[in-house]
Amino acid sequence: xxxxxxxxxxxxxxxxxxxxxxxxxxxxxxDNIVDIVGDDGIVDDDYNNLYHIAVDNDISIKVYSKYMxxxxxxxxxxxxxxxxxxxNQTAFYIKDIRESSNGEVSYIxxxxxxxxxxxxxxxxxxxxxxxxxxxxxGTPLELVDSTVTIIKEQMYIISAxxxxxxxxISFLASKMISDPxxxxxxxxxxxxxxxxxxxxxxxxxxxxxxxxxxxxxxAKEISRADTLQRDLIANVSHDLRTPLxxxxxxxxMIRDLSGNNPIxxxxxxxxxxxxxxxxxxLVTDMLDLSKMESGKDExxxxxFDISSKLSDIMTRYKGISERMGYNIYFEPDESAEVCCxxxxxxxxxxxxxxxxxNYTGEDKSVYVKQINxxxxxxxxxxxxxxxxxxxxxxxxxxxxxxSENHKREVVGTGLxxxxxxxxxxxxxxxxxxxxxxxxxxxxxxxxxxAKQFGPEPMPKELKERER
Ligand code: ADP
Numbered sequence: 001x002x003x004x005x006x007x008x009x010x011x012x013x014x015x016x017x018x019x020x021x022x023x024x025x026x027x028x029x030x031d032n033i034v035d036i037v038g039d040d041g042i043v044d045d046d047y048n049n050l051y052h053i054a055v056d057n058d059i060s061i062k063v064y065s066k067y068m069x070x071x072x073x074x075x076x077x078x079x080x081x082x083x084x085x086x087x088n089q090t091a092f093y094i095k096d097i098r099e100s101s102n103g104e105v106s107y108i109x110x111x112x113x114x115x116x117x118x119x120x121x122x123x124x125x126x127x128x129x130x131x132x133x134x135x136x137x138g139t140p141l142e143l144v145d146s147t148v149t150i151i152k153e154q155m156y157i158i159s160a161x162x163x164x165x166x167x168x169i170s171f172l173a174s175k176m177i178s179d180p181x182x183x184x185x186x187x188x189x190x191x192x193x194x195x196x197x198x199x200x201x202x203x204x205x206x207x208x209x210x211x212x213x214x215x216x217x218x219a220k221e222i223s224r225a226d227t228l229q230r231d232l233i234a235n236v237s238h239d240l241r242t243p244l245x246x247x248x249x250x251x252x253m254i255r256d257l258s259g260n261n262p263i264x265x266x267x268x269x270x271x272x273x274x275x276x277x278x279x280x281x282l283v284t285d286m287l288d289l290s291k292m293e294s295g296k297d298e299x300x301x302x303x304f305d306i307s308s309k310l311s312d313i314m315t316r317y318k319g320i321s322e323r324m325g326y327n328i329y330f331e332p333d334e335s336a337e338v339c340c341x342x343x344x345x346x347x348x349x350x351x352x353x354x355x356x357x358n359y360t361g362e363d364k365s366v367y368v369k370q371i372n373x374x375x376x377x378x379x380x381x382x383x384x385x386x387x388x389x390x391x392x393x394x395x396x397x398x399x400x401x402x403s404e405n406h407k408r409e410v411v412g413t414g415l416x417x418x419x420x421x422x423x424x425x426x427x428x429x430x431x432x433x434x435x436x437x438x439x440x441x442x443x444x445x446x447x448x449x450a451k452q453f454g455p456e457p458m459p460k461e462l463k464e465r466e467r
Contacts, residue, residue, distance in 0.1 A: 120137070377449075
């Protein structure tokens with residue numbers, strides 16, 4: 001575009017520009033001369049002035065009296081004005097000046113002898129109605145050609161230099177832009193092949209660096225998810241194999257040994273039932289989580305009293321606490337209506353209480369607390385176990401994460417808290433955990449009030465119709 005504009009102005013329109021500038025210039029000079037020779041005619045000093053004007057501007061000057069008598073004739077060396085200002089031509093010019101509307105004329109005249117174009121300018125001295133004389137000025141236009149040629153030549157050189165420079169700069173710039181992207185693409189291919197330790201390099205410019213950093217971060221996250229998934233398969237297959245081995249062992253024992261011994265058989269069958277429960281739990285957890293995560297599991301929100309729901313749950317734990325010596329303390333608040341998916345929230349509460357039972361300390365105590373707050377109902381489940389270190393706190397809600405030192409008797413899949421997280425997130429409820437090493441942990445979440453999350457209020461007409 002710059003080239004095109006330059007070419008248009010420098011080459012195509014140059015001549016007309018040049019002529020216009022020349023005409024403006026000659027017009028100014030004419031005004032100047034009219035001032036000098038105006039009222040008092042041409043005095044001695046004026047010749048000098050006119051001569052300087054002529055030389056400085058390369059303009060030939062002819063001043064005539066009103067009877068066409070030449071009073072002053074200055075021709076510059078480059079500009080043989082005399083050739084085109086013979087008696088007849090001058091008479092023609094002056095007649096034109098007289099007939100022109102503003103007392104000014106201009107022509108481009110070709111001097112046949114020198115074959116040069118000359119700009120001739122004529123005007124009246126004094127007023128048109130009362131002329132004191134006439135002024136004719138001439139300046140060569142042929143300079144245009146040489147100037148245009150020079151400029152054209154320069155334009156070719158400039159164009160060539162700029163095109164080469166343009167190529168070099170765009171080559172370097174595109175290299176600078178594409179190099180990091182090529183490197184990133186290469187690393188991304190490696191990542192695709194499963195090399196999670198790949199680092200992305202994007203040195204060069206800000207955006208590429210940010211992209212590289214983001215991809216490196218993504219690769220790390222993928223790697224972590226992959227490790228967790230592998231751990232899960234290891235955990236799950238371990239967790240599946242153990243009960244299966246037990247099932248097989250006890251089934252064989254019943255077949256071969258205790259089939260006819262009702263007491264032994266009963267004992268063995270109980271073990272089989274317990275192990276089957278363990279298996280069923282694992283499978284249910286996996287199904288629940290995959291359903292929640294696939295987004296197919298819609299929430300079925302209803303309004304209910306959370307306080308009585310918690311009391312119900314507590315009664316169901318009575319059996320275990322009595323049998324296994326756990327103390328589960330419940331500290332209720334006033335009854336409060338909430339709106340959420342009751343089955344899922346129950347699952348959250350069960351998971352938290354089960355974890356608390358599994359991980360609580362020697363005193364075998366678990367504390368469940370309901371706290372009514374303006375924004376919702378906070379539910380806390382506290383245990384007195386070993387607590388969770390700050391770096392593990394970040395991980396426990398992750399899928400498949402289980403602490404390395406979990407005991408076999410702590411039945412678990414590493415999915416419990418992921419299910420809790422998925423359910424609470426789907427409800428948009430706040431949740432978290434506070435834990436002190438050696439003292440225990442408190443898991444909490446806040447169920448929003450029924451008002452905010454309740455079903456749509458019934459439209460007025462429907463209410464009236466119901467009435
Ligand atoms: P799990 O089936 O192993 O309990 P969860 O997802 O419920 O799976 O918990 C993940 C991990 O978080 C557990 O393995 C355990 O290390 C830790 N954790 C969960 N609850 C508690 C708790 N109350 N006290 C200490 N650690 C806990």
